[in-house]
Amino acid sequence: MRLGLGMRLKTPVIVLNEKAYVESAGKKGLELAKICEEVAVEHGVSIAICPQQLELAKIASLVKIPCFAQHVDAVEPGSQTGFVTLESIKEAGAVGSLVNHSEHRLKIADIDFIVTKAASLDLLTIVCTNNIAVSKAVAELKPYAVAVEPPELIGTGRAVSKVDPAIVANTVKEVKRVDEECVVLCGAGVTNGEDVRAAIELGADGVLLASGVVKAKDPKAALVDLVSGLG
Amino acid sequence: MRLGLGMRLKTPVIVLNEKAYVESAGKKGLELAKICEEVAVEHGVSIAICPQQLELAKIASLVKIPCFAQHVDAVEPGSQTGFVTLESIKEAGAVGSLVNHSEHRLKIADIDFIVTKAASLDLLTIVCTNNIAVSKAVAELKPYAVAVEPPELIGTGRAVSKVDPAIVANTVKEVKRVDEECVVLCGAGVTNGEDVRAAIELGADGVLLASGVVKAKDPKAALVDLVSGLG
Amino acid sequence: MRLGLGMRLKTPVIVLNEKAYVESAGKKGLELAKICEEVAVEHGVSIAICPQQLELAKIASLVKIPCFAQHVDAVEPGSQTGFVTLESIKEAGAVGSLVNHSEHRLKIADIDFIVTKAASLDLLTIVCTNNIAVSKAVAELKPYAVAVEPPELIGTGRAVSKVDPAIVANTVKEVKRVDEECVVLCGAGVTNGEDVRAAIELGADGVLLASGVVKAKDPKAALVDLVSGLG
Amino acid sequence: MRLGLGMRLKTPVIVLNEKAYVESAGKKGLELAKICEEVAVEHGVSIAICPQQLELAKIASLVKIPCFAQHVDAVEPGSQTGFVTLESIKEAGAVGSLVNHSEHRLKIADIDFIVTKAASLDLLTIVCTNNIAVSKAVAELKPYAVAVEPPELIGTGRAVSKVDPAIVANTVKEVKRVDEECVVLCGAGVTNGEDVRAAIELGADGVLLASGVVKAKDPKAALVDLVSGLG
Numbered sequence: 020m021r022l023g024l025g026m027r028l029k030t031p032v033i034v035l036n037e038k039a040y041v042e043s044a045g046k047k048g049l050e051l052a053k054i055c056e057e058v059a060v061e062h063g064v065s066i067a068i069c070p071q072q073l074e075l076a077k078i079a080s081l082v083k084i085p086c087f088a089q090h091v092d093a094v095e096p097g098s099q100t101g102f103v104t105l106e107s108i109k110e111a112g113a114v115g116s117l118v119n120h121s122e123h124r125l126k127i128a129d130i131d132f133i134v135t136k137a138a139s140l141d142l143l144t145i146v147c148t149n150n151i152a153v154s155k156a157v158a159e160l161k162p163y164a165v166a167v168e169p170p171e172l173i174g175t176g177r178a179v180s181k182v183d184p185a186i187v188a189n190t191v192k193e194v195k196r197v198d199e200e201c202v203v204l205c206g207a208g209v210t211n212g213e214d215v216r217a218a219i220e221l222g223a224d225g226v227l228l229a230s231g232v233v234k235a236k237d238p239k240a241a242l243v244d245l246v247s248g249l250g
Numbered sequence: 251m252r253l254g255l256g257m258r259l260k261t262p263v264i265v266l267n268e269k270a271y272v273e274s275a276g277k278k279g280l281e282l283a284k285i286c287e288e289v290a291v292e293h294g295v296s297i298a299i300c301p302q303q304l305e306l307a308k309i310a311s312l313v314k315i316p317c318f319a320q321h322v323d324a325v326e327p328g329s330q331t332g333f334v335t336l337e338s339i340k341e342a343g344a345v346g347s348l349v350n351h352s353e354h355r356l357k358i359a360d361i362d363f364i365v366t367k368a369a370s371l372d373l374l375t376i377v378c379t380n381n382i383a384v385s386k387a388v389a390e391l392k393p394y395a396v397a398v399e400p401p402e403l404i405g406t407g408r409a410v411s412k413v414d415p416a417i418v419a420n421t422v423k424e425v426k427r428v429d430e431e432c433v434v435l436c437g438a439g440v441t442n443g444e445d446v447r448a449a450i451e452l453g454a455d456g457v458l459l460a461s462g463v464v465k466a467k468d469p470k471a472a473l474v475d476l477v478s479g480l481g
Numbered sequence: 482m483r484l485g486l487g488m489r490l491k492t493p494v495i496v497l498n499e500k501a502y503v504e505s506a507g508k509k510g511l512e513l514a515k516i517c518e519e520v521a522v523e524h525g526v527s528i529a530i531c532p533q534q535l536e537l538a539k540i541a542s543l544v545k546i547p548c549f550a551q552h553v554d555a556v557e558p559g560s561q562t563g564f565v566t567l568e569s570i571k572e573a574g575a576v577g578s579l580v581n582h583s584e585h586r587l588k589i590a591d592i593d594f595i596v597t598k599a600a601s602l603d604l605l606t607i608v609c610t611n612n613i614a615v616s617k618a619v620a621e622l623k624p625y626a627v628a629v630e631p632p633e634l635i636g637t638g639r640a641v642s643k644v645d646p647a648i649v650a651n652t653v654k655e656v657k658r659v660d661e662e663c664v665v666l667c668g669a670g671v672t673n674g675e676d677v678r679a680a681i682e683l684g685a686d687g688v689l690l691a692s693g694v695v696k697a698k699d700p701k702a703a704l705v706d707l708v709s710g711l712g
Numbered sequence: 713m714r715l716g717l718g719m720r721l722k723t724p725v726i727v728l729n730e731k732a733y734v735e736s737a738g739k740k741g742l743e744l745a746k747i748c749e750e751v752a753v754e755h756g757v758s759i760a761i762c763p764q765q766l767e768l769a770k771i772a773s774l775v776k777i778p779c780f781a782q783h784v785d786a787v788e789p790g791s792q793t794g795f796v797t798l799e800s801i802k803e804a805g806a807v808g809s810l811v812n813h814s815e816h817r818l819k820i821a822d823i824d825f826i827v828t829k830a831a832s833l834d835l836l837t838i839v840c841t842n843n844i845a846v847s848k849a850v851a852e853l854k855p856y857a858v859a860v861e862p863p864e865l866i867g868t869g870r871a872v873s874k875v876d877p878a879i880v881a882n883t884v885k886e887v888k889r890v891d892e893e894c895v896v897l898c899g900a901g902v903t904n905g906e907d908v909r910a911a912i913e914l915g916a917d918g919v920l921l922a923s924g925v926v927k928a929k930d931p932k933a934a935l936v937d938l939v940s941g942l943g
Contacts, residue, residue, distance in 0.1 A: 039330040045307070045341025072334055073319065073342040076276070077308040088304065090332020098405050098461065099270040100351040101321020103303055110276025111304040120331040124588040127581065131615050153593050156621040159659075160614055174329050197621075230329065350820065357817040362846050384824050387852040390890075391845055428852075501792040507769070507803025534796055535781065535804040538738070539770040550766065552794020560867050560923065561732040562813040563783020565765055572738025573766040582793040636791050692791065 027143070027163070028085060028114075029065040030202060031249050032225035033215070033242075034145065034166075036069045036089060036117065040233050048074050049081060051232070054239045056082045064246045065225075069117055072103065079112035087145065088116040091137075093129035105137050115143030115163065117227075121170045127156075134162045145204065145227070151189050154203075158194040164202035165194050166227045172207035174230050178214035179207040184221055191222035210241075215248030258374070258394070259316060259345075260296040261433060262480050263456035264446070264473075265376065265397070267300045267320060267348065271464050279305050280312060282463070285470045287313045295477045296456075300348055303334065310343035318376065319347035322368075324360035336368050346374030346394065348458075352401045358387075365393045376435065376458070382420050385434075389425040395433035396425050397458045403438035405461050409445035410438040415452055422453035441472075446479030489605070489625070490547060490576075491527040492664060493711050494687035495677070495704075496607065496628075498531045498551060498579065502695050510536050511543060513694070516701045518544045526708045527687075531579055534565065541574035549607065550578040553599075555591035567599055577605030577625065579689075583632045589618075596624045607666065607689070613651050616665075620656040626664035627656050628689045634669035636692050640676035641669040646683055653684035672703075677710030720836070720856070721778060721807075722758040723895060724942050725918035726908070726935075727838065727859070729762045729782060729810065733926050741767050742774060744925070747932045749775045757939045758918075762810055765796065772805035780838065781809040784830075786822035798830050808836030808856065810920075814863045820849075827855045838897065838920070844882050847896075851887040857895035858887050859920045865900035867923050871907035872900040877914055884915035903934075908941030 035055055037043035043051055052068050059066040067085040070078040079086040088111075092102040108116055118133055119125045125133075130146060137144045143163040148154040154165050167190040172179050180187050187205045194203050205218050206227035218226050228245070235241035266286055268274035274282055283299050290297040298316040301309040310317040319342075323333040339347055349364055350356045356364075361377060368375045374394040379385040385396050398421040403410050411418050418436045425434050436449050437458035449457050459476070466472035497517055499505035505513055514530050521528040529547040532540040541548040550573075554564040570578055580595055581587045587595070592608060599606045605625040610616040616627050629652040634641050642649050649667045656665050667680050668689035680688050690707070697703035728748055730736035736744055745761050752759040760778040763771040772779040781804075785795040801809055811826055812818045818826075823839060830837045836856040841847040847858050860883040865872050873880050880898045887896050898911050899920035911919050921938070928934035 036331060039325065039327050039333055039335050039338060041327045041337065044327065044335075044338045048341075069331075071338050072303055072332060073306040073338050073344075075304040077311070080308070088332070094270065096270050096272045096275065098353065100267060100348065100353040100460075101303060101319070102270055102354065104270050104275075106272065107270060107275045107302050107304050110279075113304075117331065119589065121590075122329065122331040123333065124590055126586040127589040127592060127615055127618060128583075128586055128611050130589060131612070131618070135614075149590050150593070152597075152622055153589055156589060156593070156618040159618040159621060229331075352821075355819040355821055358812065358820040358823060358846055358849060359814075359817055359842050361820060362843070362849070366845075380821050381824070383828075383853055384820055387820060387824070387849040390849040390852060498793060501787065501789050501795055501797050501800060503789045503799065506789065506797075506800045510803075533800050534765055534794060535768040535800050535806075537766040539773070542770065550794070556732065558732050558734045558737065560815065562729060562810065562815040562922075563765060563781070564732055564816065566732050566737075568734065569732060569737045569764050569766050572741075575766075579793065584791065584793040585795065691793075 028067060030224040031219050032065040032067060033245055033249070034067045034069065034087070034204060034225060034227045035232055036227060036229040037071055037233055038089070038229045039071060043071055043233050045074070049078055051238060052078045052082045054242060056084045058239065058242045058246060059084050062246050064249050075113055076111035086113040088113055090120065090123050091116040091118065091133055093125065093132045105133065105140055105142055109140055109142060115145065118144050118146045118162070120147045121149060121168055121173060130157065131160050134160045151186060151193055154190045155193045155197055158197035158201050161198055162201065164204055165190070166204035166206055168206040168227065175208045176210050177208040178210060178217065179205050180209065180214050180217035180221060182208065184217065187218060187221040187223055212244045212248035215245050219248065259298060261455040262450050263296040263298060264476055264480070265298045265300065265318070265435060265456060265458045266463055267458060267460040268302055268464055269320070269460045270302060274302055274464050276305070280309055282469060283309045283313045285473060287315045289470065289473045289477060290315050293477050295480050306344055307342035317344040319344055321351065321354050322347040322349065322364055324356065324363045336364065336371055336373055340371055340373060346376065349375050349377045349393070351378045352380060352399055352404060361388065362391050365391045382417060382424055385421045386424045386428055389428035389432050392429055393432065395435055396421070397435035397437055399437040399458065406439045407441050408439040409441060409448065410436050411440065411445050411448035411452060413439065415448065418449060418452040418454055443475045443479035446476050450480065490529060492686040493681050494527040494529060495707055495711070496529045496531065496549070496666060496687060496689045497694055498689060498691040499533055499695055500691045501533060505533055505695050507536070511540055513700060514540045514544045516704060518546045520701065520704045520708060521546050524708050526711050537575055538573035547576040548574065550575055552582065552585050553578040553580065553595055555587065555594045567595065567602055567604055571602055571604060577607065580606050580608045580624070582609045583611060583630055583635060592619065593622050596622045613648060613655055616652045617655045617659055620659035620663050623660055624663065626666055627652070628666035628668055630668040630689065637670045638672050639670040640672060640679065641667050642671065642676050642679035642683060644670065646679065649680060649683040649685055674706045674710035677707050681710065721760060723917040724912050725758040725760060726938055726942070727760045727762065727780070727897060727918060727920045728925055729920060729922040730764055730926055731782070731922045732764060736764055736926050738767070742771055744931060745771045745775045747935060749777045751932065751935045751939060752777050755939050757942050768806055769804035778807040779805065781806055783813065783816050784809040784811065784826055786818065786825045798826065798833055798835055802833055802835060808838065811837050811839045811855070813840045814842060814861055814866060823850065824853050827853045844879060844886055847883045848886045848890055851890035851894050854891055855894065857897055858883070859897035859899055861899040861920065868901045869903050870901040871903060871910065872898050873902065873907050873910035873914060875901065877910065880911060880914040880916055905937045905941035908938050912942065
C-alpha cells in the first residue's frame with residue numbers, strides 16, 4: 020500500500036520489524052504480513068510491517084497495510100550494486116524505511132541525507148535511537164518518527180515501557196520539544212498488550228517490535244494481545 | 251527459477267547486474283528480466299539476472315531464468331535488521347548471489363563464510379575480484395565462480411576483453427590452476443557481441459555486465475547483440 | 482601539553498589538522514607542530530594541532546601547545562587491535578580528539594558514546610559536521626566543539642567563511658541556541674588571515690584547517706598570515 | 713629499530729600485540745616494549761612488538777627490537793584524517809604492520825593493496841587469518857607472513873597449538889605450498905613455553921600473542937617462560 024502525498028500513519032501504531040529470522044523468510048514473511056493485515060482490519064487499528072528486504076516489493080503488492088524497508092542506504096540511484104535506494108523503496112510500493120536500527124547503525128551525515136531526501140519523495144522515515152540524547156539529536160534532522168530502543172532490552176521480553184518508563188517519557192518530551200510534529204515510538208522487549216498500553220500512557224505514539232510477534236508460537240494471538248493495549 | 255541440487259549455470263553465460271539504476275527500479279527491473287528471459291529462450295542461450303534487492307522475490311517468481319541477489323551479508327538468520335541472509339536468497343527463489351562486487355566489497359573472512367555456507371545450501375556464488383592476485387586468492391575459497399572486473403574500466407564502455415586481454419587470459423589460467431571447476435567470468439565495459447566473443451576466446455566462461463544493457467536505448471537489441479558473441 | 486581539569490582552549494583558536502599528507506609524516510609532522518608552537522608563543526595566540534596518529538604521543542611530549550588525535554574509535558580499552566581509545570589519547574598527553582571528520586565519519590550512537598565518555602575523562606571533542614542540520618543535531622550531544630565544514634569546499638582554497646558565510650553564521654546561531662557553551666569552529670578552504678577574520682566576524686570561535694598550512698610552500702608564513710586574522 | 717632493505721625477522725619469533733589494553737597504554741606500553749627488548753637481548757631470541765597506535769613513533773624510537781603497527785589503512789598519503797598509511801609507519805620507524813587482525817578485519821582488495829605496497833616500501837606485513845582456507849587465500853597475495861588465529865580461542869588461555877594442532881600444521885603445509893617463502897605464525901590462547909614449543913614443532917615460524925603477556929601479573933616472567941619454548 021502506498022500512502023498519498025503528505026500522508027502519515029494513523030497513530031497509535033504498531034510497527035512490526037520482521038528482521039532476518041527464519042520465521043519471517045519467504046512465505047512465512049508473507050503470512051506474517053497477512054496476519055498483520057487481518058488484525059488491522061478486524062480490530063480497526065493501525066499496523067505497519069517491515070518485511071525482509073528481498074521480499075519487500077512482493078509483499079507490498081499483496082497486502083494493504085503500510086510496508087517499510089528495514090534499511091535504506093544513503094546512496095543515489097546509479098552504479099551501485101546491492102544497495103537500497105529511497106527511490107527503489109518507492110518503486111517497491113513501500114511507504115518508507117526504518118533508519119539506523121541498532122543492528123544497522125548509520126553515520127549521522129547519512130541519516131541526514133536519508134531523512135531529507137525521503138521527505139522530498141514523500142517517504143516516511145522511522146529513525147531508531149538508543150537513548151534520550153541521540154533521540155534529541157535525531158529530532159533536529161526532522162524525520163517522520165523517532166523510535167527509541169535501549170539496545171540492552173532488545174529481544175529480552177522485558178519491555179522498555181515497563182522496565183525503563185523514564186526513557187520513554189523523556190524521549191517523548193524532548194523530541195516533541197525539538198519538533199512537535201515528530202512521531203515517537205518506543206521499542207525493545209515489547210511483548211504484550213500491557214507493554215503497549217504502558218507505552219501509550221507514557222506519551223508514545225506507538226511501538227516498534229519484532230521477536231514478540233515473529234517468534235511467538237501463535238503470532239496472530241500475540242498480535243491480538245498487543246493491539247488490546249492500543250486504546 | 252531455482253536450479254536443482256548440485257546444478258550449475260549452463261555456460262557460456264551472460265550475467266546481467268541490474269544495479270540500482272533508475273532504469274532498473276520497480277517495473278522497469280521486471281521488464282529487463284523479461285527481456286533477458288525472451289532472449290535466452292529465442293536464442294537458446296544462457297542468461298542470468300541480478301534484480302534490485304527489494305524486487306528479488308517478486309522477479310524470481312515471474313521469470314524462468316536464474317536470478318541472483320546483487321549482494322548477501324555474512325550473517326546467520328536471526329535478530330538482524332536490513333541484512334540479507336543466504337537463507338532469504340533461497341526462500342526468495344534465487345539461485346545465488348554476487349559477492350564482493352567492486353561497489354560492495356567484503357572482508358575476506360566474510361567471503362569465506364558466504365562461499366562455504368552457500369555451497370551447503372546449494373546456492374551459487376559469483377565472487378567479484380579486481381585483479382589476478384585477488385582472483386587466485388578467492389579461488390582458494392572455492393566459490394562457484396570468480397568474476398574479474400578491473401575497477402577502472404567499469405561503466406566505461408571500454409571492454410576488459412578488448413582493452414586488457416591479459417587480465418582475462420591470466421585470470422582464467424590462474425584460477426583454473428587453483429580450482430579447475432571454478433567458473434571464470436569477466437566484466438567491466440562489456441557492451442557488444444565482439445566484447446563477449448573476445449572474452450570467450452580468452453577462455454572466460456561468460457561475462458558480467460550492467461550499464462551496457464540497463465542504460466542502452468534499446469536493451470533488447472543490446473542484449474541480442476551481446477549474445478551473438480556467445481558462440 | 483595537557484590541559485587541567487575542566488580547562489578549555491583559549492579562543493579564538495586555530496586548529497591545524499595535519500591529516501595523512503606526505504608533508505606531515507614523521508619528522509615533518511614534528512616540524513609543523515614546532516612551527517605552530519613558535520607562532521602561538523610569538524604572536525600570543527591560541528593554536529592547537531592534530532598530528533598524524535602514529536606520532537601523537539611523541540609530538541605531544543615535545544610541544545607545549547594542545548594536541549588532538551585526528552580520530553578516536555568508540556571502543557572501551559581491552560582486546561581491541563589497532564583501535565584508538567579515549568584513554569590512550571589521554572595517556573599520550575593529548576587534550577582530546579577530532580570526531581566525525583568528513584573523511585572519517587562515525588555512526589551517531591558512536592559520536593554520543595565518544596562525546597559523553599570524553600567529558601568524563603576531561604578530554605575535549607571537536608565534532609565535525611557537514612551542514613547546519615547536522616550541527617544542531619550534534620550540539621544536542623554536548624560536545625566541547627562543533628566544526629562545520631561543507632565537504633565540497635574542503636581542500637579547495639575557497640574559504641567557507643567567504644564563499645558560504647550563511648552556513649557559518651547560522652551554524653553559530655543554531656548551535657549556541659541548543660548549547661550556548663558549545664564552541665563553534667568552521668573549516669574548508671581556509672587559507673589566509675582574511676578567511677580567518679571573516680570567520681571570527683561571523684561569530685565562529687575559530688577555524689579548523691589543514692592543506693592551507695600543511696601544503697604551503699612556507700608553512701610558517703602561511704600560519705603567521707592566518708593568525709593575523711584572529712584579532 | 714628499522715630493518716634494512718630486504719631484511720626479514722629472525723625466526724622463530726614471538727610477536728607481541730599490545731592491543732588497546734589499559735595495561736599497555738602510555739608509559740605501560742613503553743615498559744612492555746622495554747621488557748621485550750631486555751628478554752630478546754638476555755636470551756638471544758627474536759621478539760617483535762606492536763605498540764598502541766598513538767605510541768608507535770615514540771616507542772619505535774626508544775627500543776631496538778622491531779616494532780609493528782597494529783593496523784594500517786589501505787589509503788595513499790594525502791587528504792585523509794585519522795587514517796594510518798604505510799608511509800607513516802615507515803616514518804615512525806616501524807618495520808611493518810599487522811593486517812586484518814580478527815578484531816580489525818579488512819576487505820580482500822585492501823589486503824592486496826597493503827601487501828603489495830608494503831613490499832615496495834620494504835615493510836613487512838603479518839596478515840591474520842581465521843582458518844586454513846583463508847590462510848591459503850591470503851598466501852596467494854604474497855605477504856611477508858600469515859598468522860592463523862582461530863577467533864574462538866583468542867584470549868582464552870587455551871593455546872591453538874595445543875587445542876587445535878591440525879589447524880597449525882595444515883596452515884603451515886598449505887601456505888608453504890602456495891608460497892614457500894611465506895612466514896607462518898600461529899596465535900590464540902598462547903600463554904607459556906609449552907604452547908610455543910608445540911607451535912614450533914608443528915612447523916610454525918613463531919607465535920603472535922597478546923593477553924598472555926600484557927595481562928600477566930609479571931609480564932617479564934611470562935615472556936621468559938614463553939621464550940623457553942623457542943628452541
